[in-house]
Amino acid sequence: MSDQRVYNFSAGPSMLPLSALERAGSEITNYRGCGMSVMEMSHRSKVFLQIFQETQDKLRRLMQVPDGYQILFLQTGASGQFSMVPLNLIGRTGKADYAVTGNFAGLAFQEAKKYGQANLAASSQDAGFSYIPAQDQLKLDSQASYFYYCANNTIYGTEWPYLPQTGEVPLVCDMSSNILSAPVDVSKYGVIFAGAQKNMAPAGLTVVIIREDLAGHHLPFTPLMMEYQTMIDKQSMYNTPPCWCIYMLGLTLDWVEANGGLEGMERRKRLRAGMLYDALDGSRLFRCHAEKGSRSGMNVTFRTGSEELDAKFVSQAAQAGFVNLKGHRKVGGMRASIYNAMPVEGVEKLCDFIRAFDKAN
Numbered sequence: 001m002s003d004q005r006v007y008n009f010s011a012g013p014s015m016l017p018l019s020a021l022e023r024a025g026s027e028i029t030n031y032r033g034c035g036m037s038v039m040e041m042s043h044r045s046k047v048f049l050q051i052f053q054e055t056q057d058k059l060r061r062l063m064q065v066p067d068g069y070q071i072l073f074l075q076t077g078a079s080g081q082f083s084m085v086p087l088n089l090i091g092r093t094g095k096a097d098y099a100v101t102g103n104f105a106g107l108a109f110q111e112a113k114k115y116g117q118a119n120l121a122a123s124s125q126d127a128g129f130s131y132i133p134a135q136d137q138l139k140l141d142s143q144a145s146y147f148y149y150c151a152n153n154t155i156y157g158t159e160w161p162y163l164p165q166t167g168e169v170p171l172v173c174d175m176s177s178n179i180l181s182a183p184v185d186v187s188k189y190g191v192i193f194a195g196a197q198k199n200m201a202p203a204g205l206t207v208v209i210i211r212e213d214l215a216g217h218h219l220p221f222t223p224l225m226m227e228y229q230t231m232i233d234k235q236s237m238y239n240t241p242p243c244w245c246i247y248m249l250g251l252t253l254d255w256v257e258a259n260g261g262l263e264g265m266e267r268r269k270r271l272r273a274g275m276l277y278d279a280l281d282g283s284r285l286f287r288c289h290a291e292k293g294s295r296s297g298m299n300v301t302f303r304t305g306s307e308e309l310d311a312k313f314v315s316q317a318a319q320a321g322f323v324n325l326k327g328h329r330k331v332g333g334m335r336a337s338i339y340n341a342m343p344v345e346g347v348e349k350l351c352d353f354i355r356a357f358d359k360a361n
């Protein structure tokens with residue numbers, strides 16, 4: 001089975017560690033002797049509660065989530081957080097700062113305007129979202145309820161190279177596409193959230209890490225299911241949580257732990273991205289979308305300048321076993337998503353393919 005797998009450069013849902021998939025496969029009809037699948041058991045059962053607790057503990061350990069922070073396992077995707085964040089947080093002062101560095105941050109910004117005064121603290125739209133604004137370009141309001149940014153712009157292929165300094169204003173960060181790819185100091189954040197389908201688990205789970213004191217201040221009309229406090233009080237089980245995805249997250253975290261934790265993930269990230277950008281920079285044909293200094297270690301966006309040649313590259317790559325390299329329609333060209341589960345060897349081989357294509361065309 002495993003030797004027929006392709007190198008899958010999909011932006012999400014995306015590759016999961018093979019060991020996690022194989023483990024899930026081996027347990028799929030009978031989870032560790034209990035006679036049923038994780039998909040078939042009550043979320044209140046002892047067996048599942050143990051899976052839930054262990055998964056949360058593993059995440060807390062790996063990310064070194066400090067006391068005073070809650071880890072929530074929710075649904076409605078990262079996009080659900082575009083509403084949940086302002087509904088719960090903007091009421092403190094009525095306003096919030098947003099850095100719009102790509103598609104998803106833009107959507108979050110538009111959504112927040114419904115619930116308060118959302119200010120544009122920075123934007124890189126003037127250059128096709130090809131860069132991350134510098135600290136001294138951020139227009140910060142010390143009265144903002146929070147400062148919102150997206151740590152890695154999945155579509156445009158940029159990643160914040162620094163932690164924004166906002167004084168007392170809490171940071172809210174969409175880490176959907178780079179969570180678990182390097183250590184982060186959670187204590188510097190108010191809220192971290194991520195849709196699981198990039199670096200953690202199948203689609204359907206949204207992980208939220210929230211400083212406890214930020215919950216409980218939601219706007220009065222906030223739907224019950226969208227109050228952080230509800231989910232904190234009910235330990236993410238106000239209703240049925242995404243059980244299977246939580247189980248899969250646990251298996252992914254086992255793999256992360258066995259591969260050097262977040263330091264190990266960061267080493268591999270640098271190795272993969274370094275090789276790929278070197279191959280592209282060293283070519284005659286290819287240009288990267290993101291500016292140096294803002295380049296993502298997770299989503300590498302590039303193009304030849306000719307749509308025909310881009311299409312030829314994507315189709316020949318697929319024939320050679322490198323699939324899902326077509327860029328997002330907003331950027332065009334190509335995008336190689338090289339998340340945690342992408343083996344270094346997959347990128348090495350893609351680089352060989354890029355060099356051969358460059359020579360032949």
Ligand SMILES: *Cc1c(COP(=O)(O)O)cnc(C)c1O
Binds near residue numbers: 076104176
């Ligand atoms: C994929 C992605 C989203 C959207 O996630 P959904 O779970 O589909 O809502 C939001 N932000 C970022 C950075 C993403 O990569």
